[in-house]
Amino acid sequence: MLEAYHAIPQPPPPQTSDDPIESIIMAIMEWSDATHLAQFGTASLWPGYTFFSNHPKDFHGKPTSKAGFHQAYFASVMPYIFIQSNSSEYPQLPDTVRDSYRQQYGCDMPDEVYTHLKRELMHSIWELLLSEDFMDAYDNGIKIKCWDGIVRLVFPRFLYTGLITQRILLATIKSLGGRPCPRCFVEKKQISETGTVNDMKRRAQIRIDDHPRRMDIESARKAIFGNGNSLKGPSLNAILKKNSWVPTRNAFSKLDTIKTPFNLFTMFVPDLLHEVELGVAKAIIVHLICMLHSLKKTDEFDQRLVFYRYIATLMLTIPRFRQIPTFGRATICSFSHNVSELKHVAARDYEDILQCLLPVIEGLVPSHQGLIDKLCFELALWHGYAKLRMHTTSSIKLFRMATTNLCSTIRRFARETADIKTYELPRRRTSKG
Numbered sequence: 001m002l003e004a005y006h007a008i009p010q011p012p013p014p015q016t017s018d019d020p021i022e023s024i025i026m027a028i029m030e031w032s033d034a035t036h037l038a039q040f041g042t043a044s045l046w047p048g049y050t051f052f053s054n055h056p057k058d059f060h061g062k063p064t065s066k067a068g069f070h071q072a073y074f075a076s077v078m079p080y081i082f083i084q085s086n087s088s089e090y091p092q093l094p095d096t097v098r099d100s101y102r103q104q105y106g107c108d109m110p111d112e113v114y115t116h117l118k119r120e121l122m123h124s125i126w127e128l129l130l131s132e133d134f135m136d137a138y139d140n141g142i143k144i145k146c147w148d149g150i151v152r153l154v155f156p157r158f159l160y161t162g163l164i165t166q167r168i169l170l171a172t173i174k175s176l177g178g179r180p181c182p183r184c185f186v187e188k189k190q191i192s193e194t195g196t197v198n199d200m201k202r203r204a205q206i207r208i209d210d211h212p213r214r215m216d217i218e219s220a221r222k223a224i225f226g227n228g229n230s231l232k233g234p235s236l237n238a239i240l241k242k243n244s245w246v247p248t249r250n251a252f253s254k255l256d257t258i259k260t261p262f263n264l265f266t267m268f269v270p271d272l273l274h275e276v277e278l279g280v281a282k283a284i285i286v287h288l289i290c291m292l293h294s295l296k297k298t299d300e301f302d303q304r305l306v307f308y309r310y311i312a313t314l315m316l317t318i319p320r321f322r323q324i325p326t327f328g329r330a331t332i333c334s335f336s337h338n339v340s341e342l343k344h345v346a347a348r349d350y351e352d353i354l355q356c357l358l359p360v361i362e363g364l365v366p367s368h369q370g371l372i373d374k375l376c377f378e379l380a381l382w383h384g385y386a387k388l389r390m391h392t393t394s395s396i397k398l399f400r401m402a403t404t405n406l407c408s409t410i411r412r413f414a415r416e417t418a419d420i421k422t423y424e425l426p427r428r429r430t431s432k433g
């Protein structure tokens with residue numbers, strides 16, 4: 001955003017009180033997730049949320065500040081099951097699309113055609129949202145009288161977050177393709193090297209929405225719509241597979257104008273909730289619980305996690321999860337049930353578990369205790385850095401170092417604890433029947 005600010009033109013000195021005295025960036029943070037509206041039935045909504053990152057993080061984090069807006073509702077005719085299984089990443093098409101396809105071609109619509117149509121739908125919606133008026137404001141700024149009475153020339157700029165599947169959809173790349181990252185060209189087989197020097201070099205090579213890329217997409221579209229090639233056919237693979245592109249024109253390419261050069265792949269930012277709290281942190285916590293199951297230590301672990309009333313007690317006794325008190329009204333609620341059962345666990349619960357894990361797991365896995373302590377500490381530290389309200393150059397440096405250390409500890413953990421046989425948690429086994 002600092003770079004974007006330096007790139008915008010400043011207006012000439014104001015002649016009248018209506019003239020802007022400075023140009024500023026309005027950083028628009030887009031976020032979207034399908035929402036299931038009813039306990040029973042299929043009612044659902046897919047709002048596109050807009051936040052302004054000019055607001056401080058703790059301001060737009062509070063629901064009472066009403067800093068977020070439902071800016072659009074994406075087309076969504078979505079079966080209940082899709083939302084339940086968290087695969088609601090695409091706008092859904094009405095069932096009649098399949099019927100029309102069958103009528104026209106005399107066969108069922110292949111899955112890849114359906115997926116392609118859904119992608120096209122999403123980008124067409126964005127094409128509408130990035131209207132001519134918006135593009136005019138984007139290039140030339142829009143005059144706004146701000147709350148302090150000063151007229152400013154405001155230039156909107158984008159950041160996009162949301163589920164990784166949504167970012168994949170908006171980056172127009174293939175989901176879980178050979179190069180699965182919407183931002184860089186890292187290969188699927190290289191993901192395990194995250195945090196190494198080589199990986200850092202690789203991720204610096206960012207995807208670019210340049211002319212050759214757009215020409216590839218155009219040739220792929222010509223192959224489909226002009227020559228009737230299949231979406232999975234070899235001629236399309238030859239053009240798109242190398243970098244995992246899909247044959248959809250990206251609506252955000254529009255933001256790359258002569259006045260405002262823009263690489264759309266720079267706007268995707270990670271989603272801490274889904275990728276860390278419900279991703280890496282969850283996977284590590286679940287695996288540690290599986291290890292405790294194998295070692296028959298879960299009862300002790302749960303007892304440690306559920307409640308204590310005062311921090312003072314926490315200092316005096318060995319804490320167990322059920323003994324940990326509520327910390328702050330909205331920070332950590334006491335663990336009222338056995339954590340190892342992982343019943344109704346949401347992202348915030350994994351966050352709480354992570355923050356209380358270190359003293360609880362102490363002494364439970366004697367054969368690898370040092371390594372597990374190190375892993376839990378580094379994960380909690382990394383998470384702490386990621387959640388900071390504000391970063392400085394030095395905190396970013398420390399954050400990078402924490403990433404490198406955490407990733408190498410995870411690899412070491414995977415190697416060295418392979419001797420402990422782990423199985424799926426009993427609850428998961430039963431739910432699968």
Ligand SMILES: [Zn+2]
Binds near residue numbers: 181182183184186203
């Ligand atoms: Zn990447």
